[in-house]
Every structure is written in structure tokens, then in C-alpha cells.
Amino acid sequence: MRDSSSPEIHEFTTTLEVNGQRHRLTVRHHWSLLDVLREQLDLTGAKRGCDRGECGSCTVLLAGRPVYACQVLAMQVGQRPVVTVEGVVGADAQALDPVQQAFLENDGAQCGYCTPGFVIAVRALLDDNPHPSEEEIRAALAGNLCRCNAYGRILQSVRDAAS
Numbered sequence: 001m002r003d004s005s006s007p008e009i010h011e012f013t014t015t016l017e018v019n020g021q022r023h024r025l026t027v028r029h030h031w032s033l034l035d036v037l038r039e040q041l042d043l044t045g046a047k048r049g050c051d052r053g054e055c056g057s058c059t060v061l062l063a064g065r066p067v068y069a070c071q072v073l074a075m076q077v078g079q080r081p082v083v084t085v086e087g088v089v090g091a092d093a094q095a096l097d098p099v100q101q102a103f104l105e106n107d108g109a110q111c112g113y114c115t116p117g118f119v120i121a122v123r124a125l126l127d128d129n130p131h132p133s134e135e136e137i138r139a140a141l142a143g144n145l146c147r148c149n150a151y152g153r154i155l156q157s158v159r160d161a162a163s
């Protein structure tokens with residue numbers, strides 16, 4: 001008889017494309033994309049904050065759209081490409097992406113825990129809409145929280161990156 005306190009664990013093999021590289025992985029059915037990024041692929045840029053879809057610190061791009069990696073099961077990703085903050089680079093591999101550069105220049109990170117999620121959310125916004133209004137910027141960042149309350153500098157970073 002199966003012990004109901006120890007649910008059966010299923011493993012499956014999948015291929016994930018992350019930051020342009022394909023990875024063949026064996027993952028458990030309950031692992032989130034965030035689990036796999038951080039613990040299988042050592043991509044620790046996406047942070048585990050709340051682990052329940054409330055803070056945005058785990059935001060990554062999935063097929064170009066920002067998602068909370070803690071709320072996506074690895075088995076749901078399929079062929080869709082994933083981009084983490086480690087994959088956000090400038091035109092020249094030595095340079096920072098303009099969003100990262102703007103955060104640096106505006107002191108947009110205090111402790112920095114939320115910053116990778118913000119950088120991804122801003123990158124997604126500007127890829128879609130290079131010249132967002134103030135209202136559009138605030139709407140795009142509504143799902144990302146900063147516990148250091150660095151919002152003023154974060155918003156200035158976005159305005160600068162957009163300009």
C-alpha cells in the first residue's frame with residue numbers, strides 16, 4: 001500500500017533551451033523552472049523570494065514574455081526558450097545591456113535581491129515598447145516588489161534605459 005504521506009515521485013527527461021544553450025535534464029514532476037535553473041543549471045540570477053508568485057524576484061523570459069519561474073513547472077516549458085538575467089547582455093559581449101547600465105548609473109539596486117527580476121521585466125517591456133509612458137512603465141513593473149523601497153531609482157533607471 002502506498003504511504004499517502006510520501007507521494008510518488010515521477011522523473012522525466014526533457015531538453016530546456018536556456019540563454020541560447022540546450023540542456024538535456026532529468027527532472028522531477030514537481031520541480032519548478034526556478035528549481036531547475038538554480039539547482040540543476042547553477043543559474044542563480046533568478047532569485048527565490050516568496051516562491052509563491054508574489055514578489056517577482058524569480059522573473060525570467062519564457063518565449064520572450066516575463067514569467068515567475070517559481071510558478072512554472074519545468075515540465076511545462078517544452079520547446080519555449082528561457083532567458084535569465086545571465087543571458088541579458090549588451091550588443092558587445094563585454095558590455096552591459098542598456099537596462100543593466102541604467103541600473104548601475106542610477107544606483108537602481110540597493111541590496112540587489114530584486115534586481116534580476118526587475119532587469120528581466122524591464123527588458124521585456126522595452127523589447128515590446130521601446131518608448132513607454134510613465135503609466136506603462138509602472139504597469140509593467142507592478143508584479144515586481146523591492147523590499148528596500150528603491151522604487152524611485154528603479155523607475156529612473158527604466159526612464160534612462162528607454163531614452
Ligand code: FES
Pocket residue numbers: 047048049050051052053054055056057058059068069070071
Ligand atoms: S519567488 Fe517567484 S514570485 Fe516570488
Ligand code: FES
Pocket residue numbers: 108109110111112113114115145146147148149150
Ligand atoms: S534592492 Fe533590495 S529588494 Fe530591491
